[in-house]
Amino acid sequence: MEKQSRHIFSKFFVNLILIIFSLSCIFPLVWMFYSSLKEKRVFNADITGLPKNPTFSNYKKILTNPDYHIFESMFNSFRTTLLSVALIVICGFIVGYIIARIKFKLNRVVYLMFLMGMLIPIHSLLVPIYIVFKNTGLTDKWYTLIVPYVAFGLPIAIFLVEGFIKGIPVALEEAAAIDGSSFSRTLFCIILPVAKPILTTIAIIQTFSCWNEFSFALVLISNTKLQTVPLAMTQFTGQFASDYPKIMAAMLLTMAPIVILYFIFSKQIIKGMVAGAVKG
Template structure:
């Protein structure tokens, strides 16, 4: 016989579903609002910021590409994401593997240093890093941001790999050694494929962090051709006026790759984080 659900439980479930629905709606509405507002003119936007566009226009997007020099900003953002992310994944995997499998002198000190890197707010390093880069003549060039981005994302990535690899049975490596596999071959051909879930998590989190970074991109680079997309968005605000709909169109262009990545890979982020937590 089917067990009947009491009215109180039904009310509780209905209230929970309603709360989740309203919460989801509140999270999705800003994105929807941003998309349809980018199709307005500034005059229509000033009359009502919430209403739908009466005459949708793509002129804001055309201006962004023709007037706003967005091509250079896209190239800078892509460059400062495509180069650091693979290096972050590679270095964090190697160091995470060493931390989880090998006992060496200074291991505890290194782990404390990386832990400090997670605890210290990165913006507290903005002025010291600027002074240091100025001293070495590393300011305002195409590759200025790559080293800071790698350094800022390594601590979290290393601890994620360390936690995940600790949950992998050592018998797998011992079997590989018995078959004549070397240390580095075992690490890259046996353990690395097993780490694909956490590798995806590290890569996606690194992409999100480097793509959206603002402060260091603003301070360490001064040439407009080196500005990334978050800095490029400030061009829509002048001393006395702001092109609101143009700026919102720029926000759509900037956030669209991140939204697509999140929609396609959000499950991998969650599964990788959960796997690392459980295995740790």
């Protein structure tokens, strides 16, 4: 009886801690939402209080004012993210499979070179990348950000795919070869469906990374018509004052697609992470 009581108490205590932790994660979003329904003077007078007269004027101003380029920046982020993630997943899958399955003289060297991309801080390369892009005329183009996003996204993709592929039995490919399957058919029709969990995980991780990336966008893009969502957020911050309710409204609008995407694929993300850990 005493043992059962201890078990119930420990279970209750653990659940209580998890509930408190969950609330601490959810509260910032709730605070952002009801703060976005305030006017600037009301927010400055009481930062944490609930709005007495909620208004959607901040959302209206953001959506109707052409100077904010909110829809244009969301489209730019969507296009850049979609193309970058597609290239990262496809190239990461092919290269990861080749490194995991095909043994050649420089196999480990190539693999280590890719992994070095995970160790180099992005910010240390901003200046040389800017100089290279400036001299080659690659700045302020619609495809400018795709190049660094793919370059810095490939190492983690190759690392995850290589570990996952090693856990797939080679007999599966040998059986396909006996049946007359070509290399490309085996790769895309047999291995690709099996690797779907880890590829989905890579796609979701890189989607968050590309959508929220700020450093390269700030350095390589100066044209307001090509700016991404993080750059658009800087328009609401002045030199001496900031309109925080409007900033929060803009943040919620731009966060909506990525949050919806996360909730749709949250189970797949967890499944892919677990599968990658077990297979690797």
